[in-house]
Amino acid sequence: MHPTTEPHTPPHPGRLRFAVMGAGAVGCYFGALLARAGHAVTLIGRPAHVQAIQARGLRLQTAAQDEHVAMGASTDAGAVAGADVVLLCVKSTDTEAAARQIQPHLAPGALVLTLQNGVDNDERVRAVLGPAQPVAAAVVYVATAMAGPGHVRHFGRGELVLAPSLIAERLVRELGAAGIPAQVSDNVRGALWSKLVINCAYNALSAIVQRPYGWLARQDGATEVIADLVAECLAVAQADGVRIAGDIHAAVRGIVQSMPGQRSSTAQDLARGRPTEIEHLNGYVVQRGKALGVATPVNHALLVLVRMAEAARTEV
Numbered sequence: 001m002h003p004t005t006e007p008h009t010p011p012h013p014g015r016l017r018f019a020v021m022g023a024g025a026v027g028c029y030f031g032a033l034l035a036r037a038g039h040a041v042t043l044i045g046r047p048a049h050v051q052a053i054q055a056r057g058l059r060l061q062t063a064a065q066d067e068h069v070a071m072g073a074s075t076d077a078g079a080v081a082g083a084d085v086v087l088l089c090v091k092s093t094d095t096e097a098a099a100r101q102i103q104p105h106l107a108p109g110a111l112v113l114t115l116q117n118g119v120d121n122d123e124r125v126r127a128v129l130g131p132a133q134p135v136a137a138a139v140v141y142v143a144t145a146m147a148g149p150g151h152v153r154h155f156g157r158g159e160l161v162l163a164p165s166l167i168a169e170r171l172v173r174e175l176g177a178a179g180i181p182a183q184v185s186d187n188v189r190g191a192l193w194s195k196l197v198i199n200c201a202y203n204a205l206s207a208i209v210q211r212p213y214g215w216l217a218r219q220d221g222a223t224e225v226i227a228d229l230v231a232e233c234l235a236v237a238q239a240d241g242v243r244i245a246g247d248i249h250a251a252v253r254g255i256v257q258s259m260p261g262q263r264s265s266t267a268q269d270l271a272r273g274r275p276t277e278i279e280h281l282n283g284y285v286v287q288r289g290k291a292l293g294v295a296t297p298v299n300h301a302l303l304v305l306v307r308m309a310e311a312a313r314t315e316v
């Protein structure tokens with residue numbers, strides 16, 4: 001399919017204005033849908049993406065369409081000024097740095113919404129921005145990736161579950177109108193933890209052997225290792241007072257059925273020489289387990305193996 005260049009609806013003055021801190025896969029996908037629906041959206045990202053978006057609009061490629069969506073783009077964190085909502089879409093490794101960069105430019109009541117994996121990004125942003133700035137976590141269910149400068153590909157899903165905030169209901173309405181199904185939940189922490197458990201079960205294993213989930217599940221002993229990883233995560237969650245959302249065991253099993261050919265984001269980061277989010281996945285469980293007196297030897301072993309794989313890449 002060849003991309004079409006269609007001017008999107010011009011920004012509608014009555015709608016929420018968005019900035020996206022971190023113009024990568026997640027930020028570009030949600031930013032493009034919002035811009036297409038008539039929201040003022042500015043993406044803040046690295047020069048190659050920003051230059052491409054400024055020149056041609058963001059290329060949004062989905063199963064149904066391939067188009068260029070015009071929207072603002074900047075390399076300057078100051079471009080968050082004037083936004084009602086800032087979607088924080090950097091990797092969990094970059095949370096504090098990104099929060100520090102946007103801090104001087106945020107409008108006083110602007111909501112910072114964290115669209116990231118890991119369970120404590122909202123707390124970490126709050127620690128930087130202070131209690132006066134509204135900050136809320138969102139759980140992101142989407143499969144998307146950058147295919148080149150200013151080019152995002154969407155592979156499936158695209159829903160958000162949002163923590164309560166003063167503008168949550170309005171946000172849900174406007175996101176919905178933009179084609180982003182969203183709901184507010186009083187247990188976003190539990191939902192983030194459910195994703196964390198899935199990430200801890202598969203991401204490191206997939207990264208260490210560079211294989212997809214279907215392959216992993218067929219290996220002798222893998223089911224037992226995954227069961228041990230999940231049991232450790234659930235013990236830490238329980239000790240931490242987390243109410244895990246949904247049937248977590250079914251969700252863990254479901255990954256093998258729904259994505260047998262997929263490698264984890266940790267596997268992809270490792271293969272591309274990018275920093276992984278492992279410290280915020282198995283690393284988080286190990287660290288919370290230590291603080292709460294819960295043993296996490298299997299998570300610890302995988303954490304150390306991924307750290308070693310990362311370190312080994314940089315050695316000659």
Ligand SMILES: NC(=O)C1=CN([C@@H]2O[C@H](COP(=O)(O)OP(=O)(O)OC[C@H]3O[C@@H](n4cnc5c(N)ncnc54)[C@H](OP(=O)(O)O)[C@@H]3O)[C@@H](O)[C@H]2O)C=CC1
Pocket residue numbers: 021022023024025026027044045046089090091092094097098101115116117118140141142143144145146265277
């Ligand atoms: N992709 C997906 O399908 C899903 C991702 N997630 C989660 O969403 C979060 C974002 O993931 P994803 O979009 O894939 O990641 P990406 O790496 O594609 O996007 C993050 C982008 O932000 C850029 N960035 C980082 N710091 C800054 C900064 N200070 N100023 C400007 N740009 C910056 C990065 O540049 P650089 O790389 O040069 O640092 C990168 O281009 C992660 O926590 C991920 O786990 C959750 C569900 C699904």
Ligand SMILES: CC(C)(CO)C(=O)C(=O)O
Pocket residue numbers: 117198199202203255259262263264265266
């Ligand atoms: C695909 C999935 C759900 C599984 O680990 C994921 O979130 C990731 O790769 O980071």
